[in-house]
Amino acid sequence: MPVTVNIPREKWTGAIREITIGATSAEGGTRSRRVTVGGETTLPFLHFEGQIPHPPVIAVEVQDRYPQDWSPLLLEAWGDVLQSPTAWAQKAEALGADLIALSLKSASPDGGNTGAAEARETVQSVLKATGLPLIVYGPGQAEKDNEVLVAAAEVAKGERIALGNCEDKNYRTIVAAALAHGHLVIARSPIDVNLAKQLNILISDMRLEMDRVLMDPTTGALGYGLEYTYSVMERLRLAALTGDSMTQQPMICTVGEEAWRAKETKVNVGVPEAWGDWRERSVNWEVLTATTLIEAGADIVVLRHPESIALVRAAIDRLMTA
Amino acid sequence: MALTGLEIYKLLPRTNCKKCGQPTCLAFAMKLAAKQAELSACPDVSEETKAKLAAAAQPPIRLITVSAGSKKVEVGNETVLFRHEKTFYHPPGLFVRVRDTQPEEEVKAIAAQVASYGVERVGMHLGLDGVAVENASGKADSFAACVAAVRSAADLPLILMSEDPGAMAAALEKAGGTMPLVYAATEANWKDMAAVAARAKAPLAVRGTGDLSALANLAESVKGAGVEDIVLDPGVRGLAASLAVSTQLRRLALKQNLRALGYPTIVFAGDGAESAAEETIAAGQAIAKYAGFIVLDHATPASVYPLLTLRQNIYTDPQKPIQVSPGLYEINSPQPASPLLVTTNFSLTYFSVAGEVEGSGFPAWLLICDAEGMSVLTAWAAGKFDAERISKAVKGSGIADKINHRKLVIPGFVATLSGELEEELPGWEIRVGPREAIDIPAYLKVWQ
Ligand code: B12
Ligand code: SF4
Numbered sequence: 047m048p049v050t051v052n053i054p055r056e057k058w059t060g061a062i063r064e065i066t067i068g069a070t071s072a073e074g075g076t077r078s079r080r081v082t083v084g085g086e087t088t089l090p091f092l093h094f095e096g097q098i099p100h101p102p103v104i105a106v107e108v109q110d111r112y113p114q115d116w117s118p119l120l121l122e123a124w125g126d127v128l129q130s131p132t133a134w135a136q137k138a139e140a141l142g143a144d145l146i147a148l149s150l151k152s153a154s155p156d157g158g159n160t161g162a163a164e165a166r167e168t169v170q171s172v173l174k175a176t177g178l179p180l181i182v183y184g185p186g187q188a189e190k191d192n193e194v195l196v197a198a199a200e201v202a203k204g205e206r207i208a209l210g211n212c213e214d215k216n217y218r219t220i221v222a223a224a225l226a227h228g229h230l231v232i233a234r235s236p237i238d239v240n241l242a243k244q245l246n247i248l249i250s251d252m253r254l255e256m257d258r259v260l261m262d263p264t265t266g267a268l269g270y271g272l273e274y275t276y277s278v279m280e281r282l283r284l285a286a287l288t289g290d291s292m293t294q295q296p297m298i299c300t301v302g303e304e305a306w307r308a309k310e311t312k313v314n315v316g317v318p319e320a321w322g323d324w325r326e327r328s329v330n331w332e333v334l335t336a337t338t339l340i341e342a343g344a345d346i347v348v349l350r351h352p353e354s355i356a357l358v359r360a361a362i363d364r365l366m367t368a
Numbered sequence: 369m370a371l372t373g374l375e376i377y378k379l380l381p382r383t384n385c386k387k388c389g390q391p392t393c394l395a396f397a398m399k400l401a402a403k404q405a406e407l408s409a410c411p412d413v414s415e416e417t418k419a420k421l422a423a424a425a426q427p428p429i430r431l432i433t434v435s436a437g438s439k440k441v442e443v444g445n446e447t448v449l450f451r452h453e454k455t456f457y458h459p460p461g462l463f464v465r466v467r468d469t470q471p472e473e474e475v476k477a478i479a480a481q482v483a484s485y486g487v488e489r490v491g492m493h494l495g496l497d498g499v500a501v502e503n504a505s506g507k508a509d510s511f512a513a514c515v516a517a518v519r520s521a522a523d524l525p526l527i528l529m530s531e532d533p534g535a536m537a538a539a540l541e542k543a544g545g546t547m548p549l550v551y552a553a554t555e556a557n558w559k560d561m562a563a564v565a566a567r568a569k570a571p572l573a574v575r576g577t578g579d580l581s582a583l584a585n586l587a588e589s590v591k592g593a594g595v596e597d598i599v600l601d602p603g604v605r606g607l608a609a610s611l612a613v614s615t616q617l618r619r620l621a622l623k624q625n626l627r628a629l630g631y632p633t634i635v636f637a638g639d640g641a642e643s644a645a646e647e648t649i650a651a652g653q654a655i656a657k658y659a660g661f662i663v664l665d666h667a668t669p670a671s672v673y674p675l676l677t678l679r680q681n682i683y684t685d686p687q688k689p690i691q692v693s694p695g696l697y698e699i700n701s702p703q704p705a706s707p708l709l710v711t712t713n714f715s716l717t718y719f720s721v722a723g724e725v726e727g728s729g730f731p732a733w734l735l736i737c738d739a740e741g742m743s744v745l746t747a748w749a750a751g752k753f754d755a756e757r758i759s760k761a762v763k764g765s766g767i768a769d770k771i772n773h774r775k776l777v778i779p780g781f782v783a784t785l786s787g788e789l790e791e792e793l794p795g796w797e798i799r800v801g802p803r804e805a806i807d808i809p810a811y812l813k814v815w816q
Contacts, residue, residue, distance in 0.1 A: 094616075280452060
């Protein structure tokens, strides 16, 4: 008797929230376009089962100081524009970025210790230089994050930027700044479903609408904890689709930062021959980290290498054509 | 899929005769379901029941083995859709394709490279699994000669690719002594191809055209012709379609227990890819999303090494991180004056640090603290790598008798521990090392 196969389709009861970053003049901002992510009603790219209304997008990391600690491969690929965040952002836009992820590294206490005034100036100039929506990151130290992100929020009023990172220790100030100036926040928690949920609840308790919260599950790069991030993202996505409201945020992964910390991408002296050509291997390292996490549910990946941008873009296009 | 106690109960004689040693048939059924009893303990069970239970005990995705010499690739027998639900057990085999239209020397060189490629990562040896030989010429003798060339260059598991059963039979002779995968039976050739595979007792791949009902029927036909070991190529290519169909196949096998499609799959990552990098992305998807065999066309070390790393990551047991034993490790024959470094017993951490110390050429003592298999910062945040644990490790290691100084280097990321550690270890000087392991050689150079 011939077998008839019934294609198994899950009936998901939840959906990911749609979140829009950036505001054009129609919404009171100056961006040339907006970027919307989320809205999925099924697992990544299962078009036969549900809607994937928006493709994942690519943010390109731009720093406000010359990144001398970066892999020589990145320094060479970007060249002189690394000297200026505005030129850098423009080149990123030309290379096909959807978003600029501006990292205010110079505010780091052990790397310049610049303050609110410089942050204001940098954000303003980058907003002028590019029409893309903006993510702004502090240096990752709670006190300085508060100082520069509040300044960024003020100066970017109306632009609907995303402020990162909100962590359990400093979310209050950043959420308040987002509330006051109409921005979004990025809630980052360390690879744990319950911690991610808990932080979202705390943020929602401050009355920030949940369609203004992106969630960063914390990224482990290929070979450096990728599997933990991958599984936590799958679990978060499953929880969201089965109706757990506080896990239904689109996810953002800082792929470039993590992938380019790996020894495999950073250096090429004294490494095994079996690692292969340095440049090719390194780009693969970043790209595979990105595509693996995109297939686990990442809606935004923050990348570093120009070639990675093109490759991840092509992969997204192919994943979106059902 | 395993039956529940109640389902088994319905198949038993239900006389409660107690001959099995259990008070009732239901109790016996429960024991069977929990795998705490053997069916043979019941003398009255029918042949039909035996057959049903045996079928239910079979894994939902059949285990398929392809081998040559001491090398063996086992795929299938997976039990979950998501690795966090338990773990993935059998990593996909990575095969490199050669075509019988390539010059013999080139084919031999590729086979030799596949055989010799290997890399250590986190204390494990990673390598490629075999060669796929394609009958691109369409000629039987070229195909056989190509298989012979590969065999002469390396003793590797093989996938033989041809749609011509005659050519396949000839190639299988050249592959004698190995257990290759025969690829592929199609709607057009399955009778003859199944006969060829059955004769060689080799596993056989069936290739469909995108329709899973047709694929299931093809697999059933092949099975009816005497081939039990089957591999599926659903016949779709491209990232989105491959992801959809591989998910469907895994769900059908695990959730619907559909025997006709309860087999591992084969993926051709290079088909439809426009560059080596695109092929690497497709292979990465296949690793994470359920492939049994992956065939590569561009197997340069710069793509193979990241893919092997991804495979290692995805197939790590989520319940237990890969760990090394705590204790004192000697690197480059340390002397009493050599530096002492401390870190955690997470394998990735240990091998990152040990690798750098070894590469630096400087002798050193490396003390591995029991941090329950966590990385430095994770362990620190979880309270498993604190001053108390480190000082206990120092005291318990006997290192004090082996060195003539009292300096302990801690990882840069946990610089905040130095104060407490100086209290816990009176008389010791706590030195804060660099944050990243790559900077250890430079640090050791100036260490006094
Ligand atoms: C994977 C991961 C996990 C995995 C665990 C992996 C494991 N087995 O350890 C999981 C998901 C389980 C996990 C859990 C947690 N994690 Co975690 N995790 C990570 C992640 C992504 C990668 C860690 C890693 O594997 N790094 C690679 C290894 C090789 O690094 P390493 O051990 O530090 O070693 C390097 C250096 O330290 C140096 N080095 C090592 N030893 C030595 C020795 C000397 C002498 C020297 C000089 C140098 C040196 O060399 C290595 C290479 O450069 C990081 C974030 C990130 N992207 O780095 C967060 C991170 C470490 N986790 C964090 C936290 C908070 C947690 C949790 C406490 C969260 C929670 N409350 O549940 C838990 C704790 C565990 C628990 N309670 O059970 C935080 C720590 C924050 C902080 N600064 O304290 C981090 C930094 C994330 C973040 N930004 O918030 N985590
Ligand atoms: S021996 Fe068989 S029939 Fe008798 S009680 Fe046990 S299971 Fe039931």
